[in-house]
Amino acid sequence: MSINTNDFYSILASKAEASAIREILKLIQNPEVVSLAGGLPDPATFPAEEIREIVNHILSNNSVQALQYSTTEGLPGLRKSILDYLSTDGIKGNLENIVITSGSQQGLDLTGKLFLSPGDVAIVELPSYLAALSAFSSYGGELVGIPMDEEGMRMDLLEEKLIHLKGEGKKVKFIYTISNFQNPAGVTMSLSRRKNILEIAQRFNLFIVEDNPYEKLRFEGDHIPSIYSLDDDGRVISLGTFSKILCPGLRLAWMLGNEEVISKITLLKQATDLCTNILSQMIAFEYFQLGKFDKNIKSNVDIYKEKRNTMLKSLKQHFPPEATWTNPQGGFFITVTLPDYFDTGEMLTEAVKENVAYVPGSPFFADGKGKNTMRLSFCYPSLEEIEEGVKRIGKVIKRKIKKS
C-alpha cells in the first residue's frame, strides 16, 4: 500500500509551499514571451574562454586537488584573494573571518540555521529578496518587515518596531538588509542610514546580515562603505558572491563575520554539504591570480548600465503617469509601483497573453502587501526585448487604469 508521505513531514517542511507565481512563470515556455521576470545574469558577461583556459590548466597540472574532497571552510588562497580584493573597500579581516559557501543562498540558509529557532524574529526590508525570506522561514523564523524609501530601510520605523517587539517579549536576532541596489527595489542605503542602522543594532544588541551581491555593479555615483566595513563590534555578517561578477554556474560565494560566527557556520556547513566544489574555487582563485576581475567587472557594468538606461527610457515612454518606479544606480532590478487598486498577481495572466512576463511584487513583502508593485529585471533580456517588454506591460496597465 502506498505510503502517505504527507504524514511524515517535519513541522517546518509541512509549511514549505511552492510559490504560485514561480509555478506560473515556470510554465512560460513560449519563446514569444519576453521575460522581464528572471534575475539571471547576461551570459555575455561570462568570461567563458578564459574559464576554459583556466580549467584546462588546472586539470593538466593540479587535477588531484581539483577532483578530491576539500576543506569545509574553503581554499585558503581564494579566501585570501577575496580579503585582499575587498581591502580596498575598507574590509579588514583574516582567514578566520571568511568561509566559502556554495552560492550566497547557502550563506542565507546557514544564517537561518545559525540564528533562528522557531518564533525568533528576523527584521527584513519591505520588499526583500524572496529566497532569503524562504531560507529564514524554513527554520521557523518570524519575518518582520520595515518599509523603505529612496535611502533604504526607514530607520524611524525600524526603531519603533524594535521597541514594540521588545515590549511583546519577542527575541529579535538580526536585521537583514541588501544594502546596494536592492533586490527587488533597486534602492541603495545611504551612508547616514548605514551608520544609523549600526547604531540601532548596537543599542538593541542585534546582528546585521548585509547581503551584498551587487556592490561591484555600480553604474554611477560614489562607492558607499559597506555596513560591514563600518562595524567594530563583529555584529555584521557580510555575504558576497561570484554569481554577478564572474558567473552563477560555479555556485561560489563567501561569508564574512566575526571568528565565532564563521567557525560555527563552518561547522553547520560541514553537516550540510561537507565542502564547496573545489574546481569552482580553483577557477576563481586563478582568475584573481591573473588579475582579471577589475576588467571583467568594468565591462559588466557597461553592459548592465546600458540595459538599465534602456529600461528607464522605455518606462518613461510606455508606462502611464500613474506609475512610479525606482531609479537604481546599479544592480539588476527596478520596482514599479502602480495605483493601489492594481493587483499585479492577477494581472500577470493578462500580461502573459500579451507575451510578456514580470514578477508580481507581493511575494517580496513579508507583510503580504505590495500587490500593486512589480519587479522588472533588466539583467538578462536584450535591449530590444527590454523596450518591447516594457511596452507590452505598459499596454496592459493602461487598459486597467481607472480614470478619475
Added chain:
Amino acid sequence: MSINTNDFYSILASKAEASAIREILKLIQNPEVVSLAGGLPDPATFPAEEIREIVNHILSNNSVQALQYSTTEGLPGLRKSILDYLSTDGIKGNLENIVITSGSQQGLDLTGKLFLSPGDVAIVELPSYLAALSAFSSYGGELVGIPMDEEGMRMDLLEEKLIHLKGEGKKVKFIYTISNFQNPAGVTMSLSRRKNILEIAQRFNLFIVEDNPYEKLRFEGDHIPSIYSLDDDGRVISLGTFSKILCPGLRLAWMLGNEEVISKITLLKQATDLCTNILSQMIAFEYFQLGKFDKNIKSNVDIYKEKRNTMLKSLKQHFPPEATWTNPQGGFFITVTLPDYFDTGEMLTEAVKENVAYVPGSPFFADGKGKNTMRLSFCYPSLEEIEEGVKRIGKVIKRKIKKS
C-alpha cells in the same frame, strides 16, 4: 563593544559542536604519520584527463548553459542517464523520482529537514556514518541505534525497539541504513534482511532511507538488490553519489524517492542552495554519453580490492589474536573490535606518537558505546602505507593487551 555571539545561536546551532576527534585528526600535519583515518577516494581512480577533455568540449560549445544558473531539480539528461544506468539493477522510476543534490551530504541534510522535528526519532545502525548522524541531529532528531551483525542491522532488535518506542509514544520517522559495505562497519545487509526491513517498515509505517554510496564498488560476491528496488510502496528513499565512482570534487549526487518526497526535497533544496553546480552535472552527463562508467568502475574495483586484501593480510599478520575485524566485500572501510577494556579514543594519542592515525569508533555509535572499536580505511593510502600503518597500530594495541 564586541558582540557576544554565543547569545544569538538558535537552540539547535548551540548544540552543534566540533568533534574532538576530528579536531585531533586535523592537527596531524606531520608527513611521517600514515593515516588510515580519512575516507578520501584514491586519486588514481579519478579520470582527470577525460574530465579535462569533457570540460574543454563543454566550455567550447555550450558555455552559456555551463556557467548560468540551472534548475533546482537538476539537468534532465543527467537524471535520465542515472535512471537508465540504475535500471539494470531493477530500479524503476521517471524524472519525477530523482533530484540531483550537491553531494550526498546535502541529501542527508535535506532528509533531516524533510522529516525531523525536534524529538522525532530516526533509527540508525550501530555504528553509522558520522556526518549522517550530524545532519539528522542538526534538526533536533533523536537517534536510536540498532546493533548489527555480519548480515547488517539486527531485525529482531529493530522490531523490539520499535515496539518499545511506540509504547513510549515516540514518533519514529525513518530507518537509516547503509546497505552495502557500510561506513564504518564494512558489513553488507543480506537479501533476507532487506526483505525483512521492508516488511517491518510496512508494518510500523515508516520510511527507509537507504544510503548507497559504495554499491558499485563490490570486489566479490553477487550484487544484492537494493531495498529501494524491492519496495512497491514508495517508502524507500535512495541516496547515490558520483563521489566514489567518478570523483568527489564535483559534489554531485542524487536522491530517488516517490514523487511527493522528491518534489518537497526540491522545494527545500531551492531555499538551501538554489541549484547544484551545472558544470559538474554536464561533466557527469557527458561521461555517461561517452559510455565510460563501466570501465572506470571496473578499474576502481581492482584498485580498492587489492588495497582491501593488503589490509586484511596485514591485520592477520600484525594484530593480536584478541582483535577481531569485519571482512568487507567492497567499499572503503573495516571496523576492528578490541577487548572491552580498550578505549581507542584515548589510544589515538599514543598511535599518533607512533606515526599512525585511525578513527576511534565511539563517535559512530549513536548510543555512545563502541569505545573499543576503530575504523580503518584502505581507500586512500598506498599498499605500503596500509601495511606499515596496520603494523604500527598493531604495535600500540599489543602493548595494551592485558594478559589473563
